[in-house]
Amino acid sequence: MSEEEDMKHSMERLTQELERLNTHRFVTLHNTPWKLLGFQLLRGMAFGLGSVIGATLLVSLLVWWVAQIEFIPVIGDWARQLIEQIETKN
DSSP: OOHHHHHHHHHHHHHHHHHHHHTSHHHHHTOSHHHHHHHHHHHHHHHHHHHHHHHHHHHHHHHHHHHTOOSSHHHHHHHHHHHHHHHHHO
């Protein structure tokens, strides 16, 4: 093959790949800036909600675990006070 034929073949393959990418589901769903903005907004809200729920569970388990430690008086008293404050607010 000559260099010119190689270039032509490469351009044809590149064109086919570009056509395939343009018909991809993600591109067709988000082909306008408003759709893309809405999708990213919902994605961010879901990530934020998941982070808050996960952190809440993790911190509550940590506080519960620390409250079980009675042999360290300072930490045990602090955790007990924290649990009492949380329970009185609810």
